Amino acid sequence: MNFRDQLTGEADDPVLNEAVKHFKSSMDAWSEAAYRRPRAVVKMAGPRWRLATGWALGCLLAVGGLAGGVVEHQRRQELAKLAAVKAAQRAAHERLVAARSAAAAQEALDEQPAAEHINAVTSRTTSDQNLLATVDKDVSQEVPAAMEPLAQLMDDSGSQ
Amino acid sequence: MAAGTAVKPITVDDAEEIPAQEFASIVESHRPQIFRFLLASLRDVDLAETLTQECFLKAHRNWKSFRGESSAMTWLMRIAINLQKDHWRNRRLQFWRHTRANAVDLEDASDWLPSGERTAEQQLLAREKVTQVWEAVKGLSERQRTVFLLRYVEERELSEIAEVTGLSEGTVKAHLSRALGRVRAELRGSQ
Numbered sequence: 001m002n003f004r005d006q007l008t009g010e011a012d013d014p015v016l017n018e019a020v021k022h023f024k025s026s027m028d029a030w031s032e033a034a035y036r037r038p039r040a041v042v043k044m045a046g047p048r049w050r051l052a053t054g055w056a057l058g059c060l061l062a063v064g065g066l067a068g069g070v071v072e073h074q075r076r077q078e079l080a081k082l083a084a085v086k087a088a089q090r091a092a093h094e095r096l097v098a099a100r101s102a103a104a105a106q107e108a109l110d111e112q113p114a115a116e117h118i119n120a121v122t123s124r125t126t127s128d129q130n131l132l133a134t135v136d137k138d139v140s141q142e143v144p145a146a147m148e149p150l151a152q153l154m155d156d157s158g159s160q
Numbered sequence: 161m162a163a164g165t166a167v168k169p170i171t172v173d174d175a176e177e178i179p180a181q182e183f184a185s186i187v188e189s190h191r192p193q194i195f196r197f198l199l200a201s202l203r204d205v206d207l208a209e210t211l212t213q214e215c216f217l218k219a220h221r222n223w224k225s226f227r228g229e230s231s232a233m234t235w236l237m238r239i240a241i242n243l244q245k246d247h248w249r250n251r252r253l254q255f256w257r258h259t260r261a262n263a264v265d266l267e268d269a270s271d272w273l274p275s276g277e278r279t280a281e282q283q284l285l286a287r288e289k290v291t292q293v294w295e296a297v298k299g300l301s302e303r304q305r306t307v308f309l310l311r312y313v314e315e316r317e318l319s320e321i322a323e324v325t326g327l328s329e330g331t332v333k334a335h336l337s338r339a340l341g342r343v344r345a346e347l348r349g350s351q
Contacts, residue, residue: 013344016343023289030199031195032192035192
């Protein structure tokens, strides 16, 4: 090889020259084969398309997240409302039951003295009648036979 | 210029078109050599392709700064050497892992021989010699290997190697001498 530098002394060594020549040939062949090998071309999505897809997916995720949050919030509000209504109904029912029981108790309490009063009045009237009857019985004296016509006369005049 | 001669004005697009065509022709003519040098340096086809791409990308970006003081090949080779050096330096651990994982074995690299009129025995002997040179190249320092490959694979002149590597010609000769000594020792060791 005429381009080689004589100072390095490789021209004097035929073994070295041959080895280096083979090395270069080998390298040329390998490089040529590697350079011309078929390459798989993968068509990649363009940057604009990828950007648009990314934005679309991002927006979809954001909208989905927001919608999910809103739906969840509304669901919780409805549940809270239902719970409040149930609690109010339960409280009203309890109040009604309490009022009813209180009214029943009051009624019971009210009915007891009236009966006692009626009983008392009835018994008092009865006793008064009995007393009067007793008094009449005790006070009244038997009219002697001689006074019978006079007594009868007084009764007649009294009745008139 | 004669009166009445129509002069076509050069538009901005035309001005950019000329260097683009020029650069395309440079890529066309020099790319195989850059690839071969990087392949010989790295023994990794994929990595050599990647760095070749990077080399021309970098050259394209800095094309306006290329003043033509040296040949385009020298300029491109300098970029390739710097890229290889940067790759080696910056990702030393990863580079070694990558190289060890993807680099072709010396035996496989030695399989590549030009088909000629050689007999099977001659081909076997040639293959053996190529393997020995690969073994020697493997043991060289980065600088020695670069100089050796530029000299004996790319067949560059010493002055050009000095320009590409940024070394003096004396240093290039010293590196080359040590590299050859190593190859010679490897060849003699097997005999």
